[in-house]
Amino acid sequence: MPHQPQRGRTGRTLAARRARGAALAGGLALLPLAAACDGGGDGSPDGGRTETSAVSAPSAGVVAPAKVEVIAGLTGCKVKIRTDADELREGVCHTPGGDYLITTFPAEKYKLTWLDSAAIYGGTYLVGPQWAISAKPEMLEPLRAKVGGTIQDLDARRTATPSSDK
Structure with missing residues (x-):
């Protein structure tokens, strides 16, 4: 009697389900890289944000995932989480x-x-993609070599306060 391949509830063989799962996992792994390539905005390198000037990593081979502990590991630090909220997670690295x-x-x-x-x-x-590192400017380039990303210099938006001439 010939051996029948094992089938699940959907009628697919176990091998077919594994292959489909592997393809899905591979596609999801590439999603952050594809998102990192999207400049957004009006097609300009900084996404149309005029208050920033960006310096891109010319050959950053690594794009760190958006997880504080993983990024910290890539930079060589043991992070201490200081904020864990729905909108953001924040960790401090002491070096x-x-x-x-x-x-x-x-x-x-x-x-x-x-x-x-x-x-x-x-x-x-x-x-x-989905992360930012705040550090002294001289520390940013070595960190960028480890995790990729873009160095952005944000202009301070200062509003002039009217002087009172009395």
Whole structure:
């Protein structure tokens, strides 16, 4: 009597289900890379955000996933989580070269809102898909070599306060 392949509830063989699962997992693994390639906005490198100037990594081979602990591991630090909220997770890394803050977001829209808010204060940040790193400017380039991303210099939005001439 010939051996029949094992079939599940859907009538597919076990091998077919495994192959389909592997294809799905591979596609999901490439999704963050595809999202990282989308500049968004009007096609300009900074996505139409005029208050930032971006310096892209010319050959960053790594794009870190949006998880504080994984990004921290790639940078070589043991992170201490300081904020764990629905909109963002934030961890602090203490290193001999200086401290830095890794912030991750569940969706790109939260990161963009966070960057818009940070622009009020100015500063330079390393930014990737659903994450940002806040550090001294001289630390950003070595971190970028480890996790990829883009260095963004946010202009401080200062509003002039009318002087009172009395």
